[in-house]
Each structure stands twice: as structure tokens, then as C-alpha cells.
Amino acid sequence: MSTVTEVHPGGATDTREARPRRRLVARPAAWLVWGVVVFFFLNLLGVVGSVLVSSFGQRWFDTWLPDGFTSKWYGEAWNEFALFDVIVVTLQVSLLVVALSLLVGVPAAYVLARRNFPGKRLAYLVFLLPILMPPITYGIPLATVLYKFGLAGHLSGVVLANLVPSVPFVILTMTPFIEQIDPRIESAARMCGAGLRSVFLRVLAPLLLPGMLASAILVLVRTVGMFELTFLTAGPDSQTLVVALYYSMSAAGIRAQQSVDAMAIIYTTMMLVLLVISLRYVNPTQLVARVKEDPDA
Amino acid sequence: MSTTATRPARPAGAPQSPRAHWRHRLAERGVDQQLWLLAPAVLFVVLLFLYPFFYGLGLSFQPTEGGPLSDYARFFGDAYQRDTMWITLGIALPAALLNVLAAVPIAYRMRGRFRGKRLVTILLVVPITLGTVLTAQGLLNFLGPTGWFNRILMALHLTDEPVRLVHNYWGVFFSLIITGFPFAFLLVLSYLTGIDPTLERAAATLGAGWWQRFRMVTLPLLMPGLATTFCLTFVLAFSVFPSAVLVGNPAGETRVISIAAYQAAYEQYDYPYASAIAMVMGLIELVVISVVLLARTRFYTGSTGGKG
């Protein structure tokens, strides 16, 4: 297996280590574990691969591979599902969510990381809840409220709904970044004559930039992939790609299977591009949840 | 040094109002102007999370017809609706459990450093990133009656006719494994690497074999992490919605509770009823999580000595 271990400027870590190779003959338990992993990956490959092959397939019925290959489904999907508009909406929604959640989340994370005050635990709990609850649970009441105020069905409603899990996520990912900055650096800046504004702009902001970048990318990936909340609040012209994909799939039979596949591949490509970008800045594990990674692995 | 000597007047710009005293006392307890930084987030969570939640809670007690509890009575009285709870738990619990249990030995084996570890973790992130909708589409193609999986089974003569793996319980289950397992694995892996490896070495010098080391040292330290992982994986599985519709049998054996809530809200436009179902759903989920987290408190949850 090859290694992807160049050191990225963004701080992604290098796992290579000068160490004698492990012996190839392992215990049966090891073989079993690796077998399970390989089986999992083969199936994963099958899942993604079959969509990919089908999206390029001319006709594909009861055979191993399609009769012939074509790229016409992409053009068809592009026009049929108005994908340009959908992608524009997706990007609008995601970037707005990223910007707003950073704006709201970073100051809150700063206070939670640095300060002790009465009710801090309660604040933490309330900020955690939106991540612990299934989106459908709070999504339905939220959508009802947003419809009541005439916000749902538009871009603004979708953005607001997506902020609900994003802001807590920013808070959770930023807190460790802030905690690892020695508070005495702020004191030192003040002793040098820097006022509060200068401390934030000249000392904290540059130090927090990697953290904010990581957190922004994580929110971006999650928002593009967020199905439930967008699904519950989107109107016809505020669908993101993943919701449009869902609608085209559940209306299967009307459209050619392959153009749905093509759309799925467009979505996949978009996610993978985001993934590749984000992995330059964050650890794979951080994409999933906030767990402190060892800094010097 | 005399403290009673006449003091020059305070220079301008050095305020010390009588309010300084209670300001100080508040500052003592950690309340000062910096807390305003928290205000936007608090406002946000109140307006967009707590208010809708309590609005929904209130709405669920104001059904379109009948007494305050009649929507709940309707849900629990109708077997077709009530069963969605058991269906959801029947899918989510085994899936979450399998994901966590399978993740432990694999993560344990991979906790050290080896060539290609980053590649493995990157590959594992892919299905999480893709999400359930795309996975559903892939599963339909791959596990379908004419898909590659059945073709391979038949080519190997393991079966004579295609095994039905989609549009039923198993389709949903597989989709939860494909997205849930990597999630659980990555979490367990990061918890495992947070345990100081010298602890196991210390156990080895004291004569513990690999199983004893795992059982007596690593596992107890890992348990809280496993509980957390289970909770997060369960939340993912419990809110299964798109895949239950797309690769399951949304009218029958995979009619999960979120489908019931969705149908009430968006097909019957009965928001109070939908809110009631959402509340039931939230409650069940919180009960399961509380039980797990309660059990978690029984384990040692302090520092595990590792970096991280």
C-alpha cells in the first residue's frame, strides 16, 4: 500500500516513521482484521464504482458492464435538473453558513475556552444539544417555526436551519484551538501596550487562523452534505445538490437511471474536492467529530 | 510609610466609580464585559434551537382536534405508527452496536503507526463525506438483483438466484454500516491513540499477556470513549431517513419514525401531530443516550496518560 504522507503546510501530520518493516507473517487474528477491512473497502468500491460506471454507461441491464460508454448523461443531468442553479444555491448556502457560524461561534468558543462563569456547564450543554439530537427531531419544529415567519422555502430559511448544528460545531472545534494558546501570550501583548482590539487582531486572530480555517472547512463539508435540515426547509429554488439528488432518486422511473447516477457523481466529485482540500488542513478524524489529536504524531 | 498623607486628585481618565465595587465582585465570579462575546451564540441557540423546540413541544399539546394529549394517544394507539419506534430501534441499535464492536479490534490492531495508515483513514472518511443519499444510490446499483455483488455470488455458485438485499431491512442496515462504521472506527482509533502506550508496556513487564493487557488495561480506559462513540453512532443511525426511503421499504419493514414524522408534517400538513412524533423520537433517543452515558460514569474517565 502506498503512503500519502507529504507534509502539508497546513499542519496535516506525517505518519511516516523510520522503523523497521513489520514482519509479513502475522497471527490469524491480524489476517481476520485485515480481511474485514479489505472486504469493507471492496464493497465501498463497489458502491461508488457501480454509480460511476453506470453514469458513463450507454445501456446497462443484466450484464457485468454496460454495453457502451458515453458521457451524454452528464449533459442531460446538467440540463434536466438545472444543476448549475442547484450548485450555485449549494455554494451560496454553504458559504453563508460558514461565514455566519464562524462569526457567531468563534467569540463564544473564546469565552468558553478561557473563562469560568456561573452557568458555564449549562451553556455548554445547550450548545451541545443540537449536535446530539437527530436533525429530524428539531428540524420539524424548526421548519414549522420558519414557515410561520415566512422564512422557510427560501435561501434564508435553509441557511438559518443549517446554522443550528454548525454553530455548535464551530464552538466545539475551536475550543481546543483556543485552549492551546497560552493566555499569557495575551497578557504579554497587553504588557507591551496592546489594547483589547490589538490583542484580538494582531495576536489572537493570526494564531487562530489555522483553527478557523479547519473549522470553516469542516462546516462547509457538513453543510454541503447535510440532507435532513435542508430537505425540511428548502423550497423549489433553494434546494442544495444533495436534496435535488434525493428528489431525483425518489422520482426514479421518470428519469433515466444513468442521469441520476451522473448527478450523483457530480455531487460525489464536489464532495471529494472539498474533502481533498480539507484534508490539507485537518485530520481525517476531525471531519467526523471533535476529538483532540496528538499534536506531534 | 504613611497611608493618610494627602493624596493628589486622581488624574482624569482613571475612573473608579462606586460601581467599581460590585463590578469587582462580579469579576471575581467571572462575570465581566468579555462575556458579551457569548451573546450572539446564546441569542442564536435560543432563537433557532430552544424556541423552535419549545414551540414544537407546545404545538404537540395543541392538536387540531381532541384534548392536549390526543396526538400522543393517536400515535401510541395506532399500531402502524407505534411500530415505527420498534422498527427504528430494531435498525439503529444493532447497527450502532455492530459498528462499535467491529471498530474495536480493527482500531486496536491499527493503533500503532504503519505505512499507509493515513491512506486508510482518508479512504474511511470518504463514505462519511458522501452521506446517506449517495450511499443509497450506490447500494441500489451494487446490491441490486443485477448488481455486481449478486453477480459475484452467482459466479461463485454461492447462490442460484439473486439475494434480495435492497428495498428491505438489509438495504437500510448496510447503508448504516457503510456510513457508520468508518465514523465509529475513526473515533475509537483516536480514543485508542489517546491511551499512553507505555501503560501496556508496563503491564507487559508485569507479566500480562496480550489479552490480559487489553482486558485489564486498555479496555477499561477505552470504555468511556466507546460509550461516547456508541452514542454518536446511535444518533446517526437513529435519524436514518433518506436511506430508509431509498433503499428500504418505506411503507413496511423500514418505516422508521422519522418517516412517520415527515409524512405527518409534509403529506398531511398536521404540524401538531408531526411535532408530537418528533418529541417522541427525541425522547426515545435521549433515553437511550442517557442510559449509555449513565453507564459511562461507572468507568474511570480521567486522563489516559496519552497525548491528546
Add this chain to the structure above:
Amino acid sequence: MSPATSGFSELRLDGVSRRFGSQDALSDLDLTIRAGEFIALLGPSGCGKSTALNCLAGLLPLTAGSIWQDERRVDTLPPERRGFGMVFQSYALFPHMSVRANVAFGLRMRRLPKDEIRRRTAEAIRLVRLEEHADKLPGQLSGGQQQRVAIARAVVLEPSLVLMDEPLSNLDAKLRLEMRTEIRRLHQSLGLTTVYVTHDQEEALSLADRLVVLRGGRVQQIGSPQELHTRPGNWHVADFMGYRNLWPMRARSVEDGLVTVEADGLRLVGDPVGRIAPGDAVIAGVRPEDVRVDAPGAPNGVPAEIEVVEYQGRELAAEARTASGVQVHVRTEQRVAPGDRVTLSVTPQRLLVFPADADEQPAAAPGDPVDAVVEEPGLVG
């Protein structure tokens, strides 16, 4: 622009106090610092010395009291407007800025002209001998070099007061000695008024013009290094100043300015510190190097047996025990070995006798002096 007026004649702390919840971290600190003085705040951890420093810096608001720079009240000013410089224990360098940018930061905050910033930054970097490293990031420097950057960053502003919070405690022994000399040299050449916090008495004695010994948030003694070294004000200070032998005893008689004390059949004559009357519970203290070690049978001594010996270069540090069981720390140039029998003696001028209740807290009634062993010196911190 700059609020700092370097030309001041004294800095006065008036009853400076700081409470944390119900606990007094610092109570009633009165201190006048003359311009150009080097003051060390000395005490075990938790004694309030860092609290005092942070109060001076403005990083911690006072609960009571005031701080005056001549006739200007400074304790109501935020830290950035006091014009003090500070060196932190962890250095607290800005990790994203080069050495040069770190040093220039304060000058830029004061919006000085570019030329002046460049000139003064270069000068400060030269002063701490880091010219070759000026463009490196703090992370690329060794601990000692980082410490120098922190010092340069603080002194470049020519602050009216430099605060140093245990600046050497993160360095290894050799580097610590070097940096100590460096700090002394800087102080001599720049003449900056300095308040230096440390828990290391040797460091404080070697650097400071005056020492302030703190314990439990209260001042125990203020004095020159020599005063503190030769005549600590109470047994807590003595303990901190290297009086490793502190024996709870009882005063027998007082005559000619000397006091005779005894316990466990051991009878000694010493120099009383403070008022002592016959019958008082006292604590007798002597430095290990002031205990004379003679061959067994020498007159006017107490027989003892050597138990533990540590090699310390030219001298040996040894632990001896008298027949009655009193443990004595000694330093001697004689080659003694465990099991050796010796005679120990102390000249009365070197044995200081402190009242046992010198402690501010209401001490338990000094009944049986041996009980006092419990709250004896101990190794606080």
C-alpha cells in the same frame, strides 16, 4: 503618546491586597520601590508573590489598596497603559512572529516612527546577543534564547518598571546560572527598576538589592540580601534562607543577650531573634555549614553518628543523629562516612533562636515543644 514616564523616583504599594473568593492570596502589601532598584519577591509556591506581580502589572485587579508612581495612581490603569514591561515564566512569545517582530511589537503599539522602531529593536536584539537569530520564529530557538527574546521585548520599551515572573525556572541548571549573570548585567547597564519573582533563594540573594519574603500572602521580612541571609526575622524566613536545622526547643534562661535552650537532653546557647523569655517555646535554627564537626571526644560538643553522606564537590553534606535522636544537617570538608562517630558544636552567634509562635496564625499553645515538630519547617513548597 507613551504614558510611561521613565523618570520617576519611587513606586509605592499601599496595602495592596487580593482575595480569591474567601482566600487572601495577598494581604496588605506595603512596599516602596526606588527608581533603579532590583527587588526580589521570594517565597514558596502559593505565597502570593505571583499575585503581587500580576497586581503590579495590572493583569489582576486589586481587592484593596493602591499603587502610586510618585503622585500618579496606576492601579486603576489597564496593563497596556501602565508602561511596565513583563517577562513571563513561559516566555509567552508570539509564536507567529519573528524574534524581530516580537521585540518590535510594543514599539509598534506605541506608533513610534518606523526608523526608531528599527533602531531600537536592533539595539535590544544586540543587547541580548541574538543578532543572528533575529529572523527566526520563537519555536526555532532554544529555551535560553527564547528567554532572551522575552527580556529584549520587555526592555526595548525602556519601561519604568520591569516585572519578571520566575524567568529562569524553565531552564536547566547551567543555563540558569548564565542567564542570572545576564540579567544582572542588563540591570547594571540599563538601570531599569525591576521586580523579580522567584522561589529560589540563591537566585534572589544573588540578583536583588532588596528581598521581600512572602508567606501565605503576607510579608515576612523585607531587607537586603545580607540581612536576610544572616538574620532572618522569623523561623519561616530562616527555613527559606537555608537554615536546614530547625529544632523546636524550650528557652531555659536569658543572660548577656544570649539564650540557653534545651530539648531532649540537648542544651545549646544561641542568639535570640525577638523577645524571648525563659520557658518560651522556641525554634533554634542553624545553617548546616555553621555546624562544626570534630573528632569524637572533643570538648563542648554533642556526640553524634553520621547517617547519610552526599558528595557535593569540595564539601560533603551529611546527616547526623545525636544520641538523643535529634537530626542534624551538616556541611563539612572532612571526609566522614556513614557510621562515623563525631562531635558537633555550634558557636552561639550562629545559632538563631526564634519564638515558636512567630507564625501569624494563632499557633496551638506551645505545650510540649516536641509537638511543634508537626508544624515544623517542613518543606513548604
